Amino acid sequence: xxxxxxxxxxxxxxPTRRAIFEGLCRQGEQTVGALTAKAGVSQPAVSKHLGxxxxxxxxxxxxxxxxxxxxxxxxxxxxxLDWTSRMAAFWESRFDDLDNLLNRMDQ
Numbered sequence: 073x074x075x076x077x078x079x080x081x082x083x084x085x086x087p088t089r090r091a092i093f094e095g096l097c098r099q100g101e102q103t104v105g106a107l108t109a110k111a112g113v114s115q116p117a118v119s120k121h122l123g124x125x126x127x128x129x130x131x132x133x134x135x136x137x138x139x140x141x142x143x144x145x146x147x148x149x150x151x152x153l154d155w156t157s158r159m160a161a162f163w164e165s166r167f168d169d170l171d172n173l174l175n176r177m178d179q
Contacts, residue, residue, distance in 0.1 A: 075129045075148060077155045083128040088113060089121045093130055096144035103139050 084090050092107055104122065108115045122142055125131040129148040134141045 075151055077151045079128050080130070080149065080152050083124055083130060086121070086124075088117070089125055092118065092121055093125055093144055096131060096142060097146055101134070101141045101143040103141055105139075107142065 084093065088111060092111060095107065095110060096102060104115060104118060107122070108118045111118050111121075113121075122131060122133075126133065130145055131142045132145055134143070
């Protein structure tokens with residue numbers, strides 16, 4: 073299910089959630105305990121952040137016995153990539169217009 077860029081921006085605006093997501097992207101699937109050890113916040117706080125990340129589609133969970141394992145879903149970032157591509161094209165066009173104006177002014 074496609075998520076809105078607004079939801080993704082709000083979710084990743086929190087530095088702890090962003091760090092958890094980045095850690096899962098870099099280091100692969102991890103348990104809540106492993107994430108808590110690196111997060112610098114309590115286990116309930118990590119669990120709450122994981123819930124928000126899961127709601128935004130940025131992580132998935134897998135249960136194995138009493139442990140819950142989380143893994144990143146980088147493809148969920150596609151709406152942000154689309155948005156940044158549109159914004160890059162917008163600003164490139166504006167910079168080209170400014171460059172043309174400055175060149176005309178120099179003549």
